[in-house]
Amino acid sequence: MVNDSLRLSAQDWAKAALRAMADGGLAAVAVEPLARTLGVTKGSFYAHYRNRDELITAALAEWTRSHGPEALAEFAAITDPAARLRDLLTVVVQAVQPLAPSVHLSLLGDRNDPRVKDAVSKVNQARLELLTHTYRELGLPPDRAASRARVAYAAILGLLHLAQTDPDAPHSAALADEATAVFLTP
Known part of the structure; x- marks a missing residue:
């Protein structure tokens, strides 16, 4: 069940993208499957990012910061x-x-x-x-x-x-x- 009231941050999306990258590289980063994994709609994604490329850039910045x-x-x-x-x-x-x-x-x-x-x-x-x-x-x-x-x-x-x-x-x-x-x- 999708929970639209769940408030995810941009960092939550970036961390989810990193988990996807760990499993399958950049190709594994896709908005709809990430939204399903996080239990939200794609609208949550668009509240933080304009597109997939912005998410990838943010996820790589998070990985660089944390490693x-x-x-x-x-x-x-x-x-x-x-x-x-x-x-x-x-x-x-x-x-x-x-x-x-x-x-x-x-x-x-x-x-x-x-x-x-x-x-x-x-x-x-x-x-x-x-x-x-x-x-x-x-x-x-x-x-x-x-x-x-x-x-x-x-x-x-x-x-x-x-x-x-x-x-x-x-x-x-x-x-x-x-x-x-x-x-x-x-």
Whole structure:
């Protein structure tokens, strides 16, 4: 049953669009199915957005905000670089759930879309900068710190990929311990 009295915000629509993107990329973002999922009519959508493209832009901005520099601020505030890296790896790896959809990985299928390219680039850049800075503070020279950051980040993305395809993936706590042991080694 559709509830027209339900007041959804623009952010509610953007978050619903992100859930759809996680399952099927940009192609999965469609107003009517989102309205059904949210239990409202399309009129609710048009109270916030003129069209699907505006919704996609807003959803990508929300993803960038929630996964980019703003989201990393709490980790950047940790003064001990080893503790920062340990906490970051633990949080990221423990968030990886078997067969769970990933906005980041789903967006790679739409990587030629300029909006997607920009959002993924911002998120990647923020994460790589934090990792590189952390490895620099741990004593690695600049080139080596940047290389280690890329390898650590690639491993994190690889774990996300494996989790999407492997229902028998190891428990995330064990993976977090292993990732911390590997990526804290100088």
